[in-house]
Amino acid sequence: SYATGTCTHHSDLDLTLKGDIKHITISALVEALRHFGHESITVMAANNSTQHAGTFLSLEPIPSSIITFLDPRTETTCYMTLNEPLAIYRSKLIRTYALIDPRFDVVMVALKHLATKRKLVSGSMHRDRNGLVPLGSYALALMLITFLQTENPPILPKLQQQQHHQQQTAESLKKENDVYDGDHRPIKETMVQGINCSFDHDWKFYQKFGIKNPKSAAELLMEFCRFFGYVFDYESKEVNARVALPSRVTGTATATASTLPCSQSNVDSISSTTNNSNTFAFHVMDPFVVGFNVTFACRGELVRTVKKCFQETYGALVDGDINLAFS
Known part of the structure; x- marks a missing residue:
C-alpha cells in the first residue's frame, strides 16, 4: 500500500531486497536490523514456523523466509523478504x-x-x-x-x-x-x-x-x-x-x-x-x-x-x- 499510495495508519510496510543477494543471509539481515535499532525482530521460515531472531542460525539465504520487525520511530510493523520481484x-x-x-x-x-x-x-x-x-x-x-x-x-x-x-x-x-x-x-x-x-x-x-x-x-x-x-x-x-x-x-x-x-x-x-x-x-x-x-x-x-x-x-x-x- 505504501508503493501504491493507498496506505493508512493501519498499514504495515512490505519490503523486498532484490539484485545480487546470493551472499546475503537472513541471519545477517537480522543482525543489521538489530544494529540500527529496530525492535521485535522475528523470522518466519518457509515452513511458516516462527523463530526468534536470537536463535535463528541459518547460514544459507532462504528467499521464502520473512523477517518481521518494528520501526521504533513510526511504530510501523515491517515485513522483509529476499528477492521477491513478483x-x-x-x-x-x-x-x-x-x-x-x-x-x-x-x-x-x-x-x-x-x-x-x-x-x-x-x-x-x-x-x-x-x-x-x-x-x-x-x-x-x-x-x-x-x-x-x-x-x-x-x-x-x-x-x-x-x-x-x-x-x-x-x-x-x-x-x-x-x-x-x-x-x-x-x-x-x-x-x-x-x-x-x-x-x-x-x-x-x-x-x-x-x-x-x-x-x-x-x-x-x-x-x-x-x-x-x-x-x-x-x-x-x-x-x-x-x-x-x-x-x-x-x-x-x-x-x-x-x-x-x-x-x-x-x-x-x-x-x-x-x-x-x-x-x-x-x-x-x-x-x-x-x-x-x-x-x-x-x-x-x-x-x-x-x-x-x-x-x-x-x-x-x-x-x-x-x-x-x-x-
Whole structure:
C-alpha cells in the first residue's frame, strides 16, 4: 500500500531486497536490523514456523523466509523478504491503475478503512497470504479494479490486454482530442521468475479513460458495497482484473461484473477451486499467476462475513449514517 499510495495508519510496510543477494543471509539481515535499532525482530521460515531472531542460525539465504520487525520511530510493523520481484510488479500494477483515475485512491482508502474496522484485512500481504484474514488489502485492490473495469461506461482499462480490445472507448475519446488516442499499443513482454508480468505501464495514455463516467467517489463506494453485498455470486463467479471485460451491453455495471465465470484452474496445492463441495470459496484471481486464487482461505462462514460487511455498509451509506458505515 505504501508503493501504491493507498496506505493508512493501519498499514504495515512490505519490503523486498532484490539484485545480487546470493551472499546475503537472513541471519545477517537480522543482525543489521538489530544494529540500527529496530525492535521485535522475528523470522518466519518457509515452513511458516516462527523463530526468534536470537536463535535463528541459518547460514544459507532462504528467499521464502520473512523477517518481521518494528520501526521504533513510526511504530510501523515491517515485513522483509529476499528477492521477491513478483510482489514488486503487483504493487506497480495497482499503482498504475490508481494513477489513471483519481477516484481509485479515494474509494480504496475508504474500503481499507472499512475492512480494517471489520477485520477483513491485516494491512500486510505477508499476513494476508497466511490466511489470517478473510480478504487482504491486495485482494481488496483487485476487487476495486475489476469493479471499475466493469462500470458502464468503464472507468479503468485492462492494462494486461492488447489495446485493440478497447478500441471503441479509445475512438470515442479520440474525437474529443483527449490524451487517449486509440492507437494500437502492443505490450512488451516481461517475464519474472517464469511468470508473465506484462502490462502497459504508461498510465498517462489512459488518464481520461473514465471521463465518460461522471460518478463521484462516494457514489462508486456505495455501488461497490451494493455489488459485493447483494449482486455478486460468491459461489460461482470470480473477480479477475486481468480479463474483466468493459461493459458492452445495456444494464448496470454490477450486472456486467456478475457475468464473469469462475475459473477452474489450479496452481499447485492452492487452487482457485475448493476441495470441499459443501464449502465454497471466494475467488479473487491473481492478475499475473493464472489460476491462483489470492483469497483461497476465504470460504464458508468467512465468505458470509465479507458479504454481510458490504451489505451493512451499503445500508448505512444509503441512510446517510457515515459513522455507522465505518464503525
